[in-house]
Amino acid sequence: RAQRIYYFVDQHMHYETQDSAKGALWALKNGVGDCSEYSYLYVALCRAAGLPARIQAGFAFHHASNNVEDGHMWAEYYIENYGWIPVDVTWHLFAEMDERHFSSIQSIPDVIHYANYVYDCESNDRAIQEEQIVSWTQCESNAFGDNFSDEILDTVRKVRQTHLALLLGKIFGASVAFASETERIERTLLQAEIQVQEAIEFWNQDIQKAESKIANVLEIIDKLSQDAWILVAVIFLILVSIMAIIMLTTFYFLRPDSRAVRSLTGSFIYGTIKLDNEVNGV
Helix, strand or coil: CHHHHHHHHHHHCEECCCCCCCCHHHHHHHCEECHHHHHHHHHHHHHHCCCCEEEEEEEECCCCCCCECCCEEEEEEEECCCEEEEEECCCCEECCCCCCEEECCCCCCCCCCCCCCCCCCCCCCCCCCCCCCECCCCCCHHHHCCCHHHHHHHHHHHHHHHHHHHHHHHHHCHHHHCHHHHHHHHHHHHHHHHHHHHHHHHCCCCHHHHHHHHHHHHHHHHHHHHHHHHHHHHHHHHHHHHHHHHHHHHHHHHCCCHHHHHHHHHHHHHHHHHHHHHHHCC
16 A cells, blocks of 8 residues: 555656645645655555554755755655655655665654754844755764664675575575475565564664664574575576486487497498499499
8 A cells, every 4th residue: 555655646746846835635636746745645645544654854965975955855654563664755765765865853863963953153133044054974884882783784785685595596496496495584584674673663762672683683684694595506506407407318319329320321331332333333
């Protein structure tokens, strides 16, 4: 349902900057709007369909080097026993989010409060005009003083590798030849992904518990990734063996029979000698 709603909003809406937020009903009737209307409409339709959904607000950078003055808005829908799933219809992102989106309204507080500020100024008789300019600087993952970010990145990287191994295994026929093992890896991988989400959620409540959970998930993923690549290797070797047997069998049955060759050769030699004798009058 969430994906069907995403496709509807993406096809129904056309991007057009608005002076102020118009809301979901206005967006549905007019079919135009910016990130606010896209997000409001998506959240409203999800809730109408019985899916929990909420708005996320923050900043989105088109490039790592640019600054932004205006905020950005996207949506999230909720899956029970998994968590909140990001959706940015404006940027054509469903169930994924790139590293250029930064949320200032979220369940996990940031170590660096980029969206919060104080100012101290003096003014004579002129009114103070407030401007917002946000920039970002890339840094190492351990800049926050713990290993949690490194472990999250390592886990996500290995999850992607395991997905790749599963895809290759299915292409080679592992889901048929080793159906139970393929299903086990898929099921365990999904559970591991859910635990990653839980670890991120726990970070806001209990950092030690979050670190313990992600370390456990990383251990599971290590073993699962090995199992997936072993499965790919086994099914690949089986396919190579089958192809080799087929080639050898084909060669065996299609090769010329040695006795038939000798018989044909003898007949040819005899016929040649007889013809020669006839020519010579023997």
